[in-house]
Amino acid sequence: QMVEEMQGGDGPSAWNKNYPVADGDRQSPIDILPHQARHDPNLGPFVLNYDRCTSINIANNGHSVVVEFEDSDDRSVIQGGPLDNPYRLKQFHFHWGGKGCHGSEHTVEGNSYASELHLVHWNAVKFKTFGEAASAPDGLAVLGIFLEGSVTDFKGFNPKCLLPSSLHYWTYLGSLTTPPLHESVTWIVVKEPMIVSEKQLGKFRTLVFTGEEEDERTRMENNFRPPQLLKGRTVRSSN
Numbered sequence: 001q002m003v004e005e006m007q008g009g010d011g012p013s014a015w016n017k018n019y020p021v022a023d024g025d026r027q028s029p030i031d032i033l034p035h036q037a038r039h040d041p042n043l044g045p046f047v048l049n050y051d052r053c054t055s056i057n058i059a060n061n062g063h064s065v066v067v068e069f070e071d072s073d074d075r076s077v078i079q080g081g082p083l084d085n086p087y088r089l090k091q092f093h094f095h096w097g098g099k100g101c102h103g104s105e106h107t108v109e110g111n112s113y114a115s116e117l118h119l120v121h122w123n124a125v126k127f128k129t130f131g132e133a134a135s136a137p138d139g140l141a142v143l144g145i146f147l148e149g150s151v152t153d154f155k156g157f158n159p160k161c162l163l164p165s166s167l168h169y170w171t172y173l174g175s176l177t178t179p180p181l182h183e184s185v186t187w188i189v190v191k192e193p194m195i196v197s198e199k200q201l202g203k204f205r206t207l208v209f210t211g212e213e214e215d216e217r218t219r220m221e222n223n224f225r226p227p228q229l230l231k232g233r234t235v236r237s238s239n
């Protein structure tokens, strides 16, 4: 962080040059303080209807591994919880670190996890396209799931069985964590981390991504933005 700042790098701390909203009032990720979260009895459980989800492709978009889904109808949606209507699954992707337990974007009392899975959904009731929703305050809903390394092996890979057993969550109004950093995301962060094997995490770390110049190939790791200021926002907690 410091090094790339001194070298005038293009990392997270320089994003406000091209995206002034980086210094906005509802930026993500944040450091979650469970004892300061407000328990809201009206916050019901969220519901995932992914049974007929149709994945289209998996890609290395230069910053992460992204799996895109068919979103031309309501076949894969999240609803309930803090959401007023169903939001369609568009893609999921991961953020991870080079080693050990650093790599998640959200942190809990200053502690980070090895990785964080983001399931990105958009409000197709109010907006015609994902792009339109992505820049509207109630346009997106991203489900964040912490991944914790463990030595036990982990078989299979399916969005449904990715979820930990308890779906208690924190929710707050935030933003995209990568440029263009639009303040359009209702964040739902599941409290309980999902356990994946070190082998699974290792696979993320072997991915290579291109820097700005084609020839400057650097390892894809530490692709996570550090926590941003809360600026008076309330984090609510489901029961």
Ligand SMILES: COc1ccc2c(ccc[n+]2C(=O)c2ccc(S(N)(=O)=O)cc2)c1
Pocket (backbone or CB within 6 Å): 118, 120, 131, 134, 142, 175, 176, 177, 178, 179, 180
């Ligand atoms: C020009 O408008 C856009 C809009 C969205 C873009 C994007 C470029 C990359 C990712 N996105 C995303 O959709 C995006 C970015 C970050 C996240 S995150 N990490 O879940 O907050 C989710 C989704 C450009």
Ligand SMILES: [Zn+2]
Pocket (backbone or CB within 6 Å): 093, 094, 095, 118, 177
């Ligand atoms: Zn993300």
